[in-house]
Amino acid sequence: MEPELLEMLRSSLTKVLTERSSVALDVRLAELGWDDVVADDAPSALQALFEISGGTLSDADPLSPLLARSLAESLGTPELAAASLVLPSSLHPDELTSYVDGTSVVVSGVLLGPGPGPAAGSGLLVPVECGEGRIGLAHLVGATAADLGASHCAAVLEESGQHPARVEAVVAATDAVIFDGPEARAAWGTAVALGRWTSAAELIGIGTRVLATAVAYAGERKQYGRAIGSFQALQHRIASAHTLIVGARHIVDEAARRRDPWVALVAKAAAGRAAELTCTQAQQTYGAIGFTWEHEFHRYLRRSYLVDRRLGDWRTLEFEIGSRIQATGRAPRIGVL
Amino acid sequence: MIEHPAYPSPTAYAEALSGFLGSDPRVAPYLGYRPHDFEGGAAHLSNLQRLLFDEGWSRLGWPTRCGGLDGDPRFRAAMFDALWAHDILIPEAFTTLEILVPVLLVYAPHLADALLPSLLRGDEGWAQAFSEPDAGSDLAALRTRMEPDGEGWRITGQKVWSTYGHLARRSVLLARSGEPGHRGLTMVLLDLDQPGVDVRPIRAEDGENHFSEIFLDGAYLPADRVIGTLGQGWAIAMYMLQWERGAWGWIQQGRFHNRIERALEHGVPSPAAAAELGRAYALTTALRLRTRDTVNRLAAEETLGPEVSIDKLLIVDAELATWDAIRHHLGASFELDDELHWLRGEFFFSRAAPIYGGSQEIQRMLVAQRVLGMPRES
Numbered sequence: 001m002e003p004e005l006l007e008m009l010r011s012s013l014t015k016v017l018t019e020r021s022s023v024a025l026d027v028r029l030a031e032l033g034w035d036d037v038v039a040d041d042a043p044s045a046l047q048a049l050f051e052i053s054g055g056t057l058s059d060a061d062p063l064s065p066l067l068a069r070s071l072a073e074s075l076g077t078p079e080l081a082a083a084s085l086v087l088p089s090s091l092h093p094d095e096l097t098s099y100v101d102g103t104s105v106v107v108s109g110v111l112l113g114p115g116p117g118p119a120a121g122s123g124l125l126v127p128v129e130c131g132e133g134r135i136g137l138a139h140l141v142g143a144t145a146a147d148l149g150a151s152h153c154a155a156v157l158e159e160s161g162q163h164p165a166r167v168e169a170v171v172a173a174t175d176a177v178i179f180d181g182p183e184a185r186a187a188w189g190t191a192v193a194l195g196r197w198t199s200a201a202e203l204i205g206i207g208t209r210v211l212a213t214a215v216a217y218a219g220e221r222k223q224y225g226r227a228i229g230s231f232q233a234l235q236h237r238i239a240s241a242h243t244l245i246v247g248a249r250h251i252v253d254e255a256a257r258r259r260d261p262w263v264a265l266v267a268k269a270a271a272g273r274a275a276e277l278t279c280t281q282a283q284q285t286y287g288a289i290g291f292t293w294e295h296e297f298h299r300y301l302r303r304s305y306l307v308d309r310r311l312g313d314w315r316t317l318e319f320e321i322g323s324r325i326q327a328t329g330r331a332p333r334i335g336v337l
Numbered sequence: 338m339i340e341h342p343a344y345p346s347p348t349a350y351a352e353a354l355s356g357f358l359g360s361d362p363r364v365a366p367y368l369g370y371r372p373h374d375f376e377g378g379a380a381h382l383s384n385l386q387r388l389l390f391d392e393g394w395s396r397l398g399w400p401t402r403c404g405g406l407d408g409d410p411r412f413r414a415a416m417f418d419a420l421w422a423h424d425i426l427i428p429e430a431f432t433t434l435e436i437l438v439p440v441l442l443v444y445a446p447h448l449a450d451a452l453l454p455s456l457l458r459g460d461e462g463w464a465q466a467f468s469e470p471d472a473g474s475d476l477a478a479l480r481t482r483m484e485p486d487g488e489g490w491r492i493t494g495q496k497v498w499s500t501y502g503h504l505a506r507r508s509v510l511l512a513r514s515g516e517p518g519h520r521g522l523t524m525v526l527l528d529l530d531q532p533g534v535d536v537r538p539i540r541a542e543d544g545e546n547h548f549s550e551i552f553l554d555g556a557y558l559p560a561d562r563v564i565g566t567l568g569q570g571w572a573i574a575m576y577m578l579q580w581e582r583g584a585w586g587w588i589q590q591g592r593f594h595n596r597i598e599r600a601l602e603h604g605v606p607s608p609a610a611a612a613e614l615g616r617a618y619a620l621t622t623a624l625r626l627r628t629r630d631t632v633n634r635l636a637a638e639e640t641l642g643p644e645v646s647i648d649k650l651l652i653v654d655a656e657l658a659t660w661d662a663i664r665h666h667l668g669a670s671f672e673l674d675d676e677l678h679w680l681r682g683e684f685f686f687s688r689a690a691p692i693y694g695g696s697q698e699i700q701r702m703l704v705a706q707r708v709l710g711m712p713r714e715s
């Protein structure tokens with residue numbers, strides 16, 4: 001995408017993602033001509049959408065519909081596209097927390113939200129373990145989040161712009177359409193990769209925003225008669241954070257263009273670590289003012305924790321990457337000249 | 338970007354080169370080669386350098402006027418990737434070429450035309466002598482003087498930490514021709530095999546003679562050995578940096594990928610080491626993609642600015658993390674296993690990553706002030 005076009009897109013997206021509206025994000029994006037933009041250059045468009053979502057603490061949820069659409073496409077089942085996705089809540093992203101047990105579907109997971117939910121009647125879509133490690137997808141056709149007693153999570157997450165809801169329920173298997181062939185596993189794999197790299201972009205958006213705000217503050221705040229940003233100790237903290245963000249962003253760029261599960265995995269690990277360490281350095285730069293409820297900082301901190309957890313936090317993913325390298329003896333080179 | 342007629346892309350070239358490396362019997366002595374000392378390694382690998390030159394492989398990516406076969410710098414990067422993929426050590430001389438040749442091509446075309454072909458072929462080696470005992474991070478404080486003598490110059494002073502110095506025939510050197518500070522500096526190409534030059538190797542932490550100190554007592558420099566113009570030395574050194582960071586970073590990421598795989602051929606993988614390994618790999622991937630970008634920008638003839646300090650900082654992060662993970666993985670065999678002398682040596686060399694080529698502190702300061710615009714100390 002041309003730089004000017006991308007800039008225009010970014011400013012329209014910023015508007016859409018921050019405006020108060022009762023209209024679903026999908027609908028508002030459609031008014032922007034989003035489908036054409038995505039058809040033209042999906043990597044740049046999605047990367048911008050998620051970076052801005054994180055950088056503005058937007059409370060819209062672009063991820064669930066994106067993944068539902070991806071699953072619908074992979075499975076050639078268009079009606080899945082409008083379903084609400086219940087993400088696994090486990091620490092380990094490849095271990096699903098929901099499962100099919102004989103005649104019931106035991107649902108345990110997280111609904112992202114909160115915005116106006118998808119069209120009523122589209123049901124819930126749940127990745128499930130179908131026994132013997134088989135991965136499947138259960139479409140709870142008639143169910144709504146409310147039916148299943150979805151409850152919003154603890155106050156620690158409020159103010160982050162995200163309001164994930166926990167779902168714990170048992171549904172009769174007869175009320176579900178279950179996809180459990182190899183194509184379901186492949187579809188879920190594709191969705192996880194998509195979810196990881198877009199979440200990595202969101203983490204980059206958070207880190208970039210936090211860093212820029214800290215740099216600006218360090219230039220204004222004076223102690224000992226000079227700007228605190230002139231102290232080398234703070235410069236080093238900020239520069240080390242910037243280095244991590246830039247490095248991680250290069251991997252996210254590659255993941256966006258390659259759509260490869262391995263690259264997405266590495267991108268999410270790098271971006272999660274970069275965002276967390278950036279928050280640590282920014283917190284120190286602010287001193288006490290950054291420790292107040294009123295200051296925006298903690299909202300970004302909370303958001304970074306939430307997004308990091310989604311589909312695998314960085315510590316878990318680093319372990320996963322290392323384990324696979326140990327198992328194969330190979331450290332694949334990502335990116336050709 | 339300059340494409341090469343024989344190869345549609347650097348990747349196509351790398352594939353062809355891989356075919357050669359994997360099948361030509363003359364390459365065999367270099368596959369999995371582990372030097373026992375710095376000098377032996379340099380001698381052995383200079384034969385490889387000659388082979389790659391004579392077969393044309395290492396000439397791609399350099400202009401024809403200096404012995405190259407044209408094509409842009411991506412072809413050189415592709416060669417490094419292919420060499421590492423075959424577990425072939427990159428000759429130290431190739432790194433020197435990456436740093437010095439672009440400078441000569443721009444600032445001393447007459448020297449480039451005359452001297453580079455034998456340098457590219459490895460018939461002689463060069464070094465870089467900037468640092469002095471009292472001028473490390475504060476390079477502009479250097480005191481080695483150059484004074485006019487007839488048509489030429491006489492150089493007097495002391496240089497230190499010059500990589501490859503004791504094996505080099507010539508050295509690019511920064512000397513003071515004028516006022517104090519960076520405006521009084523001039524870059525030159527000095528012959529080291531002459532009276533008035535005494536080069537003594539220094540044994541480094543890894544046990545090897547990586548670098549040297551150079552004592553200069555009225556060493557002679559002909560007039561045509563000045564690179565650029567008098568007083569232009571600092572500006573040229575800055576120009577050099579943009580090449581140094583990207584190329585060295587690219588070479589190093591190839592090493593880290595390779596060494597992670599080689600290390601896993603020894604020892605028993607443990608869950609305790611897995612996360613560290615994962616982090617090292619992610620940081621190495623960041624370095625690879627960052628320096629790929631830098632190489633692409635150089636190939637497109639963009640001028641790079643202070644952001645190349647980020648490349649150096651990413652080298653430090655990846656280099657330390659990779660070797661820490663490898664040492665952890667190897668466990669006690671890191672200390673006890675004789676066969677692993679080469680991994681141990683490279684590990685100890687990695688401890689210099691935050692120091693060589695501009696320390697981590699200096700790079701962080703540059704990123705904070707020049708890239709992010711934070712205030713300078715007043």
Ligand SMILES: Cc1cc2nc3c(=O)[nH]c(=O)nc-3n(C[C@H](O)[C@H](O)[C@H](O)COP(=O)(O)OP(=O)(O)OC[C@H]3O[C@@H](n4cnc5c(N)ncnc54)[C@H](O)[C@@H]3O)c2cc1C
Nearest residue numbers: 465466467468473474498499500689692693694695696698
């Ligand atoms: C393996 C290796 C190879 C090398 N090869 C070459 C070569 O080929 N040619 C060459 O010319 N040189 C070479 N060098 C030298 C290298 O460029 C210097 O070591 C480097 O610039 C640092 O200088 P110094 O060692 O004198 O350390 P110093 O400058 O004395 O620094 C010591 C410590 O003080 C810190 N420090 C210094 N100034 C500041 C500041 N303003 N703010 C905060 N902290 C500061 C540094 O970060 C460092 O931690 C090599 C060095 C190594 C280790």
